[in-house]
Amino acid sequence: MSHEIVEQNGGVQSLVLVGLCTRGVPLAQRIQRAITTFEPAGVPCGQLDITLYRDDLFDGRVLELHETELPTDISGASVVLVDDVLFTGRTIRAALDAVMDYGRPKSIELAVLVDRGHRELPIRANFVGKNVPTARDENVEVRVSEIDGCDEVVITRRSEES
Amino acid sequence: MIEAVERPNGKLAEIETGLTAPWVGRKHVLDLDDFSQEEIHAVLETADRMKEVLARPIRRVPALRGRSIVNLFYEASTRTRVSFEVAAKNLGADVVNVSASGSSVEKGETLLDTVRTLRALGADLLVMRHNHSGAPYTVASHADIPVVNAGDGTHAHPTQALLDAYTIRERFGKIEGLRVLIIGDIAHSRVARSNAWGLRALGAEVTFCGPPTLLPPTTLSSEGDSPWDVGVDMDLDHAIEGVDVVMPLRVQLERQEGSRLASLRGYARDYAITRARLARAAPHAIVMHPGPMNEGVEIDADVAHGLQSVVQDQVSNGVAIRMAVLYLLMAATHGGARGRASGPSVAPLANGIEHVSAAQRRS
Numbered sequence: 001m002s003h004e005i006v007e008q009n010g011g012v013q014s015l016v017l018v019g020l021c022t023r024g025v026p027l028a029q030r031i032q033r034a035i036t037t038f039e040p041a042g043v044p045c046g047q048l049d050i051t052l053y054r055d056d057l058f059d060g061r062v063l064e065l066h067e068t069e070l071p072t073d074i075s076g077a078s079v080v081l082v083d084d085v086l087f088t089g090r091t092i093r094a095a096l097d098a099v100m101d102y103g104r105p106k107s108i109e110l111a112v113l114v115d116r117g118h119r120e121l122p123i124r125a126n127f128v129g130k131n132v133p134t135a136r137d138e139n140v141e142v143r144v145s146e147i148d149g150c151d152e153v154v155i156t157r158r159s160e161e162s
Numbered sequence: 163m164i165e166a167v168e169r170p171n172g173k174l175a176e177i178e179t180g181l182t183a184p185w186v187g188r189k190h191v192l193d194l195d196d197f198s199q200e201e202i203h204a205v206l207e208t209a210d211r212m213k214e215v216l217a218r219p220i221r222r223v224p225a226l227r228g229r230s231i232v233n234l235f236y237e238a239s240t241r242t243r244v245s246f247e248v249a250a251k252n253l254g255a256d257v258v259n260v261s262a263s264g265s266s267v268e269k270g271e272t273l274l275d276t277v278r279t280l281r282a283l284g285a286d287l288l289v290m291r292h293n294h295s296g297a298p299y300t301v302a303s304h305a306d307i308p309v310v311n312a313g314d315g316t317h318a319h320p321t322q323a324l325l326d327a328y329t330i331r332e333r334f335g336k337i338e339g340l341r342v343l344i345i346g347d348i349a350h351s352r353v354a355r356s357n358a359w360g361l362r363a364l365g366a367e368v369t370f371c372g373p374p375t376l377l378p379p380t381t382l383s384s385e386g387d388s389p390w391d392v393g394v395d396m397d398l399d400h401a402i403e404g405v406d407v408v409m410p411l412r413v414q415l416e417r418q419e420g421s422r423l424a425s426l427r428g429y430a431r432d433y434a435i436t437r438a439r440l441a442r443a444a445p446h447a448i449v450m451h452p453g454p455m456n457e458g459v460e461i462d463a464d465v466a467h468g469l470q471s472v473v474q475d476q477v478s479n480g481v482a483i484r485m486a487v488l489y490l491l492m493a494a495t496h497g498g499a500r501g502r503a504s505g506p507s508v509a510p511l512a513n514g515i516e517h518v519s520a521a522q523r524r525s
Contacts, residue, residue: 052215052223052253052489062182062493065211101220 001111001127002034008126009078014106016074017045020083020095021066026146027113028082044071048081053094068098075103080127084142086112089123114153116140181207185494190302190309191487193318194359195389202363206328208486209479215252216482225489226255229496232285234276235312236262236292241453241477242312242322246289249484258285273297277305287492290314295352308495310487316350322452323356325483327364329476330407333448338365343401343443345371345433346411346460349378349422353452354411358390369393371401372433375422398433405443409450410435410460426459435461440470448472 009015012035019028025047032045049066057063081095092110099108111127116134134140134155141154184201194202215223231250235243243259250257260280262268267276277288288309290298295315302309313319331337342361348354348370361368370381370392377396380388395401402408413429423429435449449461449471457463466473 049211052225057225058493058496062185062490064182065208065489067211068214097224101218101223103219 001129002031003038004127005031005080005109005111006035006039008109009080012039012041012043014077015043016070016072016077016079016105017043018070018074018079018081018095018099019045019047020081020091021047021049021051021068022147023084023142023144024082026144027084029146031082031111046070046072048095048098050091050094050098053098055090055094070102073103074099074105077103077105079105079108081108081110082112083110084113084144085140086110086115086123086125086128087118087140089119089121092123093121113142114140182490182493185490188491188494190298190311191320191491192298192302192309192311194320194323194356194363195318197320197360197363199363199365202324202327202360204490205324205483205486206331208490209324209328209482212252212482212485212489213479215485216478222252222254224254226250226253226492229255229286229492230284231255231257231287231289231488232280233257233259233312234280234288234290235260236267236290236297237313239291239313241480242291242319245477245480246310246312246321246484246488249481249488250289252481253485253488255286255488258283273301274304277301281305281307286496287488308491310491313352315352316355317352318356319352319452320356320360321480321484321487322353323360324487325476325480326353326357326409326450326452327360328479328483329450329472330361330366330448332475332479333472334406337361340366340406341404341444342366342368342407342409343371343405344368344409344411345398345401345435347376347413348372348381348411349376350414351411355390357409358392362391366407367393369395369401369405371395371398373423373429398439399442402439402442406447407450408435408440408443408447409452411452412454413456413459430459434459435465437462437464437468440465440468450476453477 006012017028017032019025028045032043036042046069047067049068051063051065079099081092083091096108099105109126112125113129115125115128115131118136132140137158139156139158143150143152143154145151182204184198185204215221233243233246247257247259285307288307289312290301290309291312292298292314295317298309298311298314311318311320327337330340334340344354344357354370358368370377374382374396377394381394440449447470449465451461451466451473453473455461455466457466465471
């Protein structure tokens with residue numbers, strides 16, 4: 001996927017990786033490290049918390065805010081958003097709004113580890129690790145060693161309440 | 163760079179669910195006496211995130227889009243009202259400012275009727291300042307919307323205490339173990355009271371200092387029935403020795419019934435923070451003031467605007483703190499998704515009012 005991202009963008013110039021909190025952040029850092037192995041110049045990598053842009057913000061929880069840190073001015077940059085699972089597309093909608101508030105990037109692309117379908121908005125990923133057909137009432141959980149202590153993708157059937 | 167994911171394995175998940183969890187179930191912010199240390203920390207951490215929002219080219223997020231926040235002010239205020247207004251607007255909320263003068267309050271409308279009217283007009287959260295101590299509690303016990311106390315009489319000013327705690331933490335990196343000296347008109351100061359609750363909960367050592375006529379009677383009692391676990395010292399030159407935070411309060415000339423002060427000049431001689439007095443505090447000490455300042459009375463101009471003064475930081479941190487409080491309280495109280503009725507625990511304010519639902523208002 002790292003090669004794909006660099007090829008599509010014609011090099012690493014003006015490329016900025018932005019991981020979406022929380023699981024997208026370690027994934028973006030891994031892509032950054034992978035790119036460094038064949039493009040020594042490397043690419044900047046930041047993280048974005050989209051909680052304040054969600055369209056389902058107050059559904060009964062008090063949501064934690066995470067740190068947002070973008071390494072460079074993103075105006076004119078080719079931003080690649082990185083997330084773990086692409087589902088309804090609502091997170092990405094929020095992320096697009098959030099990124100736009102930081103500047104006017106030349107382009108925004110999306111890289112996800114898992115695309116599980118069931119889109120509710122006209123959004124697609126540019127780079128997909130794996131397409132996983134799922135049922136709507138299933139949960140797809142990506143676990144990464146940086147946060148969860150192991151690397152795995154788990155599909156579980158959702159309990160009735162949600 | 164990314165602190166969150168570099169923590170030891172498994173710890174992040176714990177932090178995610180833990181930090182804002184104490185806010186679940188909170189209905190109002192009236193004073194800090196019912197705040198746990200964890201709840202205060204949740205505000206301070208959330209304010210860190212809000213401060214980052216304030217540093218962006220576009221200082222507005224849509225978190226409270228479509229929500230209506232009413233600032234109901236029965237008493238003069240510049241910084242607090244504007245601070246709440248800016249905070250609410252930065253979160254994308256609609257803000258309505260109502261002041262007692264120029265409103266139906268002048269026609270004799272009661273406090274609760276005013277609140278019912280504002281509720282019927284679509285208020286989702288009420289920020290309230292009142293010249294009578296306890297007024298926000300009356301409203302909170304009758305209204306079905308969250309209330310934030312923006313200062314009530316001589317009683318409490320919780321968001322000021324939170325922004326003071328935030329400013330101290332920003333300068334020292336911690337609050338626990340610091341020595342904080344609050345000087346002046348303690349008896350009339352809602353700032354001193356709320357700070358005593360908040361700073362003690364966070365583990366600071368707090369001392370009240372002032373002439374006996376301006377200290378709360380309970381703190382002077384030898385019985386030890388003061389509600390605050392604070393020290394009391396009437397001698398400023400002694401009390402200021404080695405402290406980390408010096409917080410002179412405004413001499414509230416509008417609240418001095420009778421003559422509690424023999425003379426302003428005498429007060430300034432004994433209790434003004436001058437450069438000479440500040441030199442007795444710790445070398446790294448900071449000077450705070452809730453504003454507005456009477457320069458030359460409780461604080462000298464060169465101290466108020468000197469290198470150790472963090473008065474301007476207090477004002478700008480106030481916006482981040484109020485954004486955090488509004489966000490956390492709205493999230494804690496608006497359990498239903500947008501447009502849906504709130505949880506069953508919320509009773510309608512009165513027949514015929516609740517049907518002005520959030521969905522209708524937004525359509």
